[in-house]
Amino acid sequence: MIFSSHIFLLYFLPLFLVVYFLVPSKGRNLVLLLASIVFYAWGAPDFILILLASTVANCYLVKAMHRTDRPAAKRLLCASAILISLGLLAYFKYANFFVDNANALLSALGLGTMTWTKVLLPIGISFFTFQSITYVVDTYRGVNTPMQRLTDYVVYIIMFPQLIAGPIVRYTDIADQITARRRLRWDECLQGFYRFVIGLSKKVLIADVIGRTVDVALGGDLAAMDTGTAWVTITAYTMQLYFDFSGYSDMAIGLGRIMGFRFPENFDNPYNSASITEFWRRWHITLGAFMRNYLYIPLGGNRHGTARTYFNLWVVFLLSGLWHGASWNFVLWGAYHGFFLVVERILSRHIPLFDTKRRHPLFVLPTFIILLVGWAIFRIEDLPSCWLFIQRLFAFDKPIFNSQCSIFNSQFYVTLVVALLFAFCKLFFNSQFSILNSHYSPKAHIPVWLVACLLFFFCLGALTATDFSPFIYFRF
Amino acid sequence: MRNTPKILCLVTLGLLLLTILQGATSFIKVKPLKGVYVGAGKPQFTPAAFLSGEWQKATDQYLKEHHGFREPAIRLYNQYLWSAYHRSTNPSSVVVGKDNYLFEPWFVDEYYTGCLHHYHPDSIPDYEKPNIFYRRMSRLAKLQAILEEQGVHLFLALLPGKERIYPQYLPDRGAKAHGDRLRGHHRAYDYYCNSLYDFRRIDLCHCFDSLNGHTPYLLFTKTGTHWSNIASIYAFDSVMRYMQTFGPAIRPVTLGQPYYGSTREPDADLDDLLNKTFRIPSERNQYVDVTLAEPAPERNPSLVVIGDSFFWNILYNFPIQELFSDFRYWYYFSTIYYDPAHDNVADIDLVEELLRTDYVMLSYCTVQLYNCGNGFINRALLELCYDPDEIQAVRDSLSRTALGDNIDSQKAIDELIDQNLEQYFPALAESHPTKRCSRLSAVATKRP
Incomplete structure (x- = not known):
């Protein structure tokens, strides 16, 4: 279920x-x-x-x-x-x-x-x-x-x-x-309900909508894909993955809260990261914590010299890749991330600009591009196809974007822009999207609850309407 | 106010439980969804089905189609898609053209590539499709001659599609999507016009072409796929006049003055099929009332209509059972309407049914012309010219020799016979093929 x-x-x-x-x-x-x-x-x-x-x-x-x-x-x-x-x-x-x-x-x-x-x-x-x-x-x-x-x-x-x-x-x-x-608190239950609805909306109204187009794009002829379509597709997949996974986590956290549990947070605006190291502190936080506590530290962590630290780091990410799925592309994806983590460690030791502890907003874009390529490896299981897709990303043949053959419709674009705005909002607004953890006064609950109920009903409509395609009459 | 969270929690839970109750009892009346589809049946629980996960999958699908307040939920989401993105929420059945004109996809295909491409897109090469079409027309001519000998008046009423009347509103996207197919294509209507076979027909396409832009009413509504109610009334009035030029008299009807009215079925059938909360704004449609007039003939003639859904407009507007004593509608030559004794053409004695009929009308829109008759022409020809055991012998021999273990062998045999009818049943080529059929003589002698 x-x-x-x-x-x-x-x-x-x-x-x-x-x-x-x-x-x-x-x-x-x-x-x-x-x-x-x-x-x-x-x-x-x-x-x-x-x-x-x-x-x-x-x-x-x-x-x-x-x-x-x-x-x-x-x-x-x-x-x-x-x-x-x-x-x-x-x-x-x-x-x-x-x-x-x-x-x-x-x-x-x-x-x-x-x-x-x-x-x-x-x-x-x-x-x-x-x-x-x-x-x-x-x-x-x-x-x-x-x-x-x-x-x-x-x-x-x-x-x-x-x-x-x-x-x-x-x-x-x-x-x-x-x-x-503790005994049930109605206030907590409501907060849990809001969180659940936010997660459901992320999954149904953003991830699923984007995902349907991404599947069509990546299911087509990758060799014929123009560079613009390739970038839009992988950006969309990046958003799909984030909103799907974080949406599911939100739903889990919300359900836990309804029942009186406090589950740990799993995502913290990961695409705002200015380095891969920072990304892994914000993406699937509980997996990162598990890997650190139960694999990296038992392997020796950073206690046995620099070379061993890099090795441990790389092995942890290799295994983390394998944990995501039993296929070589996941292993490669883990190795890819491990590689960048090691490179960042080396650079931060020698060049102050690359110090991962000091966040430089200018690095958000290159980090995001590294992540995009990484998600291409993650998504396309067949390695030759994956390589072909990465080549298309950097081919820059003309026309860069062949709008005549575009499979993207306006709903896809609008949803993608909304997803990007939510994903990067922390770059522009210092405070986190506050609906998640706010404590509302009893009076303030009413409008938020109304919005949550409407969103829930709307998601239900989206889930039900998606495959509903009746005919006027039966034809034979 | 301190109890607000508790109240809201309980109301939320109450609403969810209400949804379960609504799903089980439908105690609140909601506007039903429009359109037809094959729904999931209620799954039967068996331990094996549960362990394999099939029961759960079927239950999920069943609940998806039967949960409470499903209709308003779908309508709300579809309205959002339409209002925000101007998008068809049912792309397999509705295409949005320019200025919010709606079309069915096969009408768009017909315009851009010709419907011969639409049917059997891969199984038959394109160059072979016109031959199939011509064969069907030649058989139609033969069948008409055979039935005329028996006093049964078979004729074809050819109706235009919306794409023919309003091509300026077709979406550009259709042209882009079809690419090379656009070059040198022919529509079914072109083949029909080129057909040299002489058979009785009334071509309403020409009539609609000449009326287009010159009538105070719409020939096709903006958001419907069929001819408008008013256009269909005038058209069928002409058809009835045409019928009487070769067959028995039909009771006259009087058409009232046109008046504006709120949209009636099926003038917005495509819009309804989008299942939104609100209809697309469009100009008001005109309607006329049909009333029976005098003098009534001594005997009302009988009529069988075989055709597509365009004839529903006639049934909505004409007192059909008062005009025809024995009216039957063999919809797509499959489901039967207006016949209390039969539900499907598979169950009827076709020869008997035909010989007790004065008029047999094949009513097809150009898009459906390639499938004209939907199997009626072949079946009628065979059953009028061959005895049942002879037909069965050929079918048996085909299933033994040609098809082997073909899973869908009945359908495959039908297709094989369709392609080689005259080869398997050579008597059809004779000038009087019915003479050899004892079955036909037996039924004919029983006629009143």
């Missing part, structure tokens, strides 16, 4: 909220757990038992790890728990990729190929794997004690608002909220 589906918006969510609000606070985790199981089973019914089994196993392994005083046993139990999580991720997400590449290699060597039945990727596996790792590692490090009740732990792992697309909530950030969150 996804948030922008009718079943979720019009049936699952209202019915869940009614039950959630009606039961006493002690029973709310159980309601949330059952709802999350239904939510997940709707999309991946054959995987729910594996997910629950691995979660239960992890829960008891961590409890055992916490109880034991022997460091070796502690390490073994910790490694076992991590291995279960990563093993599932490796099997479901990377087995196909590994076998395909191994077969390509074997075939090139004339050794025949392995037979293999493709494994389907369970939705959200990348996110709940990382969450379970934070639980294991934080408990191992003594940051937190393990959950006493199994249901609380399962709620942490499969809580439906952040199950599918994050944000990746660290165990330490939410442990107390699961066991002892």
Whole structure:
């Protein structure tokens, strides 16, 4: 089930909220757990038992790890728990990729190929794997004690608002909220509703509209694409990705807030960044934090000299790329970002102008262009096609923009401009778009609520109308 | 005021629950959406369907089509698209031309490339399409002669499309999109005019061409796809006069004085198909009332109409069942209207139905001319000239030899027969092919 589906918006969510609000606070985790199981089973019914089994196993392994005083046993139990999580991720997400590449290699060597039945990727596996790792590692490090009740732990792992697309909530950030969150506050619920509607609007009214045209553009003949169309397309994809992903995060954060949780922020105007380093502090913040705490620091971080730091940085981004998808283009995308991060580190050490700690607005545009090329690698899985597209970006053949063959319509352009304005508004206005986190007086809630309801209804119309194309009469 | 957040939360939840209730009971009447489409059926739950995810997918689609307040939600969003971007919200059925004139896409195709390109775009080479067209016209002439021998008056009424009357309002984008196809294309009407076969017909295209710009009323409305109600009334009045030049008398009708009225169906059918909140502003249309006049003939003749949707205008405006004693509408030679005994032409005894009819009218707009009859001509020819077991024998032999395991074999056999009718049924080439058909004689002797 996804948030922008009718079943979720019009049936699952209202019915869940009614039950959630009606039961006493002690029973709310159980309601949330059952709802999350239904939510997940709707999309991946054959995987729910594996997910629950691995979660239960992890829960008891961590409890055992916490109880034991022997460091070796502690390490073994910790490694076992991590291995279960990563093993599932490796099997479901990377087995196909590994076998395909191994077969390509074997075939090139004339050794025949392995037979293999493709494994389907369970939705959200990348996110709940990382969450379970934070639980294991934080408990191992003594940051937190393990959950006493199994249901609380399962709620942490499969809580439906952040199950599918994050944000990746660290165990330490939410442990107390699961066991002892405050009673419902109507004001918070309303704020959560506003945030949810903003996220839904970002996804439905901006990302989906732009995305439909981007799909058409990139599904066409890339060799025949003019430079202008290529730039507009990749800029549009850049916006689509941001509004889609951040919209989903907004919806997750909003839903959490309705239920009394405070999830961490996942985006902070990333395209306003003046360096790739800054971009990664603003884009998918919870993934960045995870990579830093659970990969970069264990690898040694910056504690083993400059060369090792650069190496660690690059490896982290290589793996981060692979986390985004099991395909070489994602690996290349990770390496691409890792490369620029290392270059920025080197430049900032030697040239004060490039000091990433001092933000220079002039660098926003070149940073954005680097990001655009990076998103081309991210979007176009087939590497030769990707290279062809990048060549078209810099071909500058005449005419630069062949408007005769343009596939872009006025709705696309208007939506893209609106998206760009929102994405770059922080460059021009110092304050963040304040509707997200403002606290309204009771009186001020009324107009905001009206706007939110209208937007919700409008999004519903967009979702419903998109594929609705009736005929006057049936023809035969 | 302190309780405002609580009240707003509860109202929000109440509204969401109201939507569920509306979806289940439709207790609040809302303006229904216009147009027809094949909706998703209610999915049947089975454990296997659930595990495969098919049930969930089907349920999602079903709820998308049946949720509460779906109609105003769609209308609101479509109105936004129209008002902000001037965009068709239903591009597969409606194209926006200049000055907000609306067209159906195949009319635009017809104008820019000719409808022979529109049908079978890939399966048949372009050079072969005119031959298919000419074959159909020659068979029509033959069928008309056969039916005339039996006292059944078959004729073709050819109606113009909107693109023919108002080409100045067609979108430029159509011309750009069709590129090379524009050069040297021929429209179905050109082929029709070049056709040397002699058959009874009334060509309303010429009539509309000569009236264009000289009438106080619109021949086609700005936001409809069919001829305007008033134009269709005058046209069918002419058709009825034409029919009586070769067939039995029809009760006369009186046409009233034209008057301005609020838009009636289907004068804004394309605008309605956009399913917006408000209609596109356009000038008021004129209407006339049709009333029965005297003297009534001794016996009202019977009429079968086979054709496209243009005939609906006639049905909206004429007291058709009082003019014709036994009226049947074989819509696209598929669904049957005005016949309590049958729903589909697949269920009828075609020979019997034809032989109890005085007039058979093929009513097609030029865009549909390539598919004139929608299979009626071939089927009627065969059933009038061959006995059913003979036809079945040929079909069986074709399915055994020519098609093998073809999945859609019935349709494929029909296409094969259409392409080679005279080869598989050589008696059709004879001067009196019906003589050999015992079935026809049996039905004919039973006629009153």
